[in-house]
Amino acid sequence: MAQIDWKTLGFDAYRTRTVVVSHFKDGKWSTPESTETFSFTFDPFAQVFHYAISCFEGLKAFRQKDGRIAMFRPDQNAARLQRTADYLGMPCPSPEMFYQMCEACIRGNMEFLPPYGLGASMYLRPLLVGMHPQMQLVPYPEAVFAVMCAPVGSYYGAHLKSCAAVIPGNYDRAAPKGSGSYKIGANYANTFKPYKFAHEQGYAELLYLNSSTREFVDEFGSSNFFGIKGNKYITPLSDSVLPSITNKTLQQVAIDLGMEVEKRPVPLEELATFEEVGGCGTAVVITPLSHIDIKPVLEEAEVTRSFRFCPDGEVGPKSTALYKRIRAIQDGEFPDEHGWCRFVEAE
Numbered sequence: 001m002a003q004i005d006w007k008t009l010g011f012d013a014y015r016t017r018t019v020v021v022s023h024f025k026d027g028k029w030s031t032p033e034s035t036e037t038f039s040f041t042f043d044p045f046a047q048v049f050h051y052a053i054s055c056f057e058g059l060k061a062f063r064q065k066d067g068r069i070a071m072f073r074p075d076q077n078a079a080r081l082q083r084t085a086d087y088l089g090m091p092c093p094s095p096e097m098f099y100q101m102c103e104a105c106i107r108g109n110m111e112f113l114p115p116y117g118l119g120a121s122m123y124l125r126p127l128l129v130g131m132h133p134q135m136q137l138v139p140y141p142e143a144v145f146a147v148m149c150a151p152v153g154s155y156y157g158a159h160l161k162s163c164a165a166v167i168p169g170n171y172d173r174a175a176p177k178g179s180g181s182y183k184i185g186a187n188y189a190n191t192f193k194p195y196k197f198a199h200e201q202g203y204a205e206l207l208y209l210n211s212s213t214r215e216f217v218d219e220f221g222s223s224n225f226f227g228i229k230g231n232k233y234i235t236p237l238s239d240s241v242l243p244s245i246t247n248k249t250l251q252q253v254a255i256d257l258g259m260e261v262e263k264r265p266v267p268l269e270e271l272a273t274f275e276e277v278g279g280c281g282t283a284v285v286i287t288p289l290s291h292i293d294i295k296p297v298l299e300e301a302e303v304t305r306s307f308r309f310c311p312d313g314e315v316g317p318k319s320t321a322l323y324k325r326i327r328a329i330q331d332g333e334f335p336d337e338h339g340w341c342r343f344v345e346a347e
């Protein structure tokens with residue numbers, strides 16, 4: 001077992017042992033290879049460097065209470081990768097190949113799989129990048145698909161605690177009819193600069209509005225948005241947000257907990273009416289928000305409005321219940337009634 005302090009893990013590109021790799025060339029995928037060499041060889045003209053032909057997925061594996069290893073909803077990640085690859089005009093591994101490579105990655109990194117009960121998990125990062133050397137703007141069926149992993153705690157720190165977000169008046173995430181709903185690397189590139197300014201000012205997250213009219217809530221830079229009003233779980237319906245698997249899961253969990261679910265456009269004004277607000281995604285599961293500020297210019301001091309939800313550090317009761325249920329299913333402490341866990345045989 002690796003010497004890791006599982007309780008203090010964050011969300012970092014931890015160097016594990018094995019990466020599983022396959023190449024698509026001449027119309028077929030090579031037999032996946034588990035390698036301990038943490039490097040790829042690329043032609044300098046490769047699509048990925050010049051035109052950002054690159055996409056990825058993120059899913060978690062858990063050591064459950066009874067000792068079994070479960071990947072959480074990998075079928076959803078395999079399907080989303082296919083959708084993204086189609087958008088980029090890239091070849092994509094079949095769902096079966098996707099699972100097999102994820103499983104091989106887990107098996108090749110068993111010493112980095114956190115034990116049950118410490119809140120940590122293994123984050124799997126499947127990555128698909130365009131390899132073909134070219135100058136022209138045309139898709140080409142040549143790619144590398146790799147699955148790597150890292151042991152992670154939670155994205156923002158060891159415990160569920162609320163933090164602040166900012167709506168930046170001078171940055172957008174996704175264009176109308178653009179790439180916002182696909183998990184392409186390029187969608188994240190344009191968040192680095194606003195994240196830097198947001199973090200410097202103590203905001204953990206950026207909340208983006210729909211870029212055409214700026215009247216509706218879209219999503220956070222790294223997670224979907226949900227709001228709680230009474231017994232309702234409300235989440236935006238928008239063509240430019242990433243279809244989050246965690247959000248989909250939370251909607252079902254909310255129903256299971258006797259809540260109502262509304263998926264519809266969420267006007268910015270409605271922020272004033274939510275009792276709880278959070279971000280949701282694989283890395284964080286849930287990030288409860290203490291408050292959201294509107295800043296016309298992120299780099300400047302002026303805050304024109306502040307929406308308050310719960311005191312700094314505290315978490316609302318509905319967010320807590322949703323979080324606990326989803327985590328209990330992932331850890332094998334609550335029955336997996338919807339068949340979300342796919343078990344991995346540790347050879």
Ligand code: PLP
Pocket residue numbers: 058219220221222223224242243244245246247280281282283
């Ligand atoms: N939205 C964005 C922009 C993300 O990067 C993520 C993270 O993957 C999500 C939403 C949440 O998606 P999921 O729950 O599938 O991880």
Ligand code: COI
Pocket residue numbers: 057058059188222281282283284
């Ligand atoms: C995830 O939640 O899985 C993510 O991919 C978030 C990451 C972009 C920071």
